[in-house]
Amino acid sequence: MRIDINNAGRTAAELGLGRAALTLRAKHKSWQEHPKLDTGALLWIHDYPVLLLKLLLLFRPHTYIGSLATMTREERQAVVTQVSGASLASIGDWGKVTNGVAAICYGLLLGVPEIVVAGLSLSKAGHSYDHLARERRQMQEDAFVLNRLKDHPRLLTTEADLANDSGLRLWTGT
Secondary structure: OOEEEOOOHHHHHHOOOOOEOEEEEEOOOOOOOOOOOEEEEEEEEOOOOHHHHHHHHOOOOOOEEEEEEEEOHHHHHHHHHHHHOOOOOOOOOOOOOOHHHHHHHHHHHHOOOOEEEOOOOOOOOOOOOOOOOOOOOOHHHHHHHHHHHOOOOOEEEOOHHHHHHHOOEEOOOO
């Protein structure tokens, strides 16, 4: 099962990986970066109720969205706080993690048997799907939470640099 964060499904599609089981998407992410969103379920971080979001989807480019659920920013932060066991209010410039780290916490909270983190970095700029090499934000917040989760037996990464920077175990494919 694959979970895409924001527009990472574009890279997955380019790699021929097919439909995501779940896509976690922030409210203000551009739909033009990944106009062929193809997901079994969309968890949209948004303040609007699901019925209104279904109407908004009529005007957003996508290939397929099976089901739709919403999570507020406050709910997202509560999940991170509960799973990490710490408040981020005084950590870094933003006081919140990226959606990738929030998704890790969400998966751990729900009891996902194994979470293999791919495409996340604490040291590289940009995203695989936009090639804009944007400044990497929330690094202190992500590093703080990943450090608290590094010994979790269900959490691994495919990224050697992330394993080195965070202490997460490197996934060996077995």
